[in-house]
Amino acid sequence: MGHNTQMADEIRRRQEEILKGWVSYQLAALTLRRDLLKESGLREESRRFLELFAEAFSVTADSSSPSWKPVKDNLAEISKMRAAQGFSPSETAAFVFSLKQPLFNLAQERAGNDGKRLAEILWDLTMLLDKLGLHTTEVYQESREAVIHRQQQELMELSTPVVQLWDEVLALPLIGTLDSERTQVVMENLLQRVVETGARLAIIDITGVPTVDTLVAQHLMKTVAATRLMGADCIISGIRPQIAQTIVHLGVNLSDIVTKATLADAFQVALQRLGATVSKAPQAN
């Protein structure tokens, strides 16, 4: 489209003017967030974007074309930075939308009294800037999802520590629900530590597991079975009275696993199994 190239040239020629108008629109809207953004930084960002915008616009007004990739990449960068700084997605999208006003002013000047032509240019610009604005929101969403996902992973790893209580005795205090994914992580962690420490007993403490249903019980039994195959035995501790009732009501069979109410009791059993005793040291006078 011919008038696009003309518009693009015009944008480039009057870049400083457009930039000034655009930045002041942004600052007027951003009066509440001056704490997060310096004016000089904003000016640089806007200048860079406008350059890339004019460049792409001179080729085509269709934002799905590959000529628009540099613009989209630039927006993605800005969006990620703003998200990290704590801007809301609307505030970030406003970066693009506020460019409409100065560009519409420019379009009006060029079109003069030609209403049809003005309508065409305005439509192209609106479609374009809308799509670009939405792009910033999408990138924002993606980066938030990535953060959530990463935190989920970390949470899973943090909440299954395996600690060594004694020579050949490991403890696994479970916190939170036990789903199949976590059970996998728990099993791998525990078995790895069994190999590393040569442990013969593992105490799985479920004080921090809020509910035990048949599925959780199954996962627990899998973990016990796998540990036994490695030559170590398991003791389950931390069974709350309520949990004990649930287990019986559900008909879960834990008969071949030693179960204790507290970690202390389980530790005592572990020491007995190892043939170790704890005695008081003679009092020194």
Next chain:
Amino acid sequence: MERIPILKMGPYLLVTIQVDMHDRVAMILQDELTERIVSERAQGVLLDISSVEVVDSFIGRMIGNIASMSRVLDAETVVVGMRPAVAITLVELGLALPTIKTALNVDAGMTLLKSSRKTSTNARPSR
């Protein structure tokens, strides 16, 4: 034809599996092992699977079979050196082999065999 070596260690037999276990090799192992248990009057079998990285239901069953056969011949089997990934796989396959004794390594396995022998010399193998 690959054969899995069976070594004598005092009153026990040590079997180290280092090659892929497929049908023929497994059958030959069972034959040879049962014969050796009788001819050496072995009191126990140490099945070392520390080199086995991948198991399937066949190997799982085979391990179970070896243990059962030895028990019938009054020799206890201890499986040693199972890798974590292998243990998890067996459990997921539903082959938790609950009646099999296991140990982390050959040393621990021998200790286990010695202590279990002491407590079972007067006991008859139960079915």
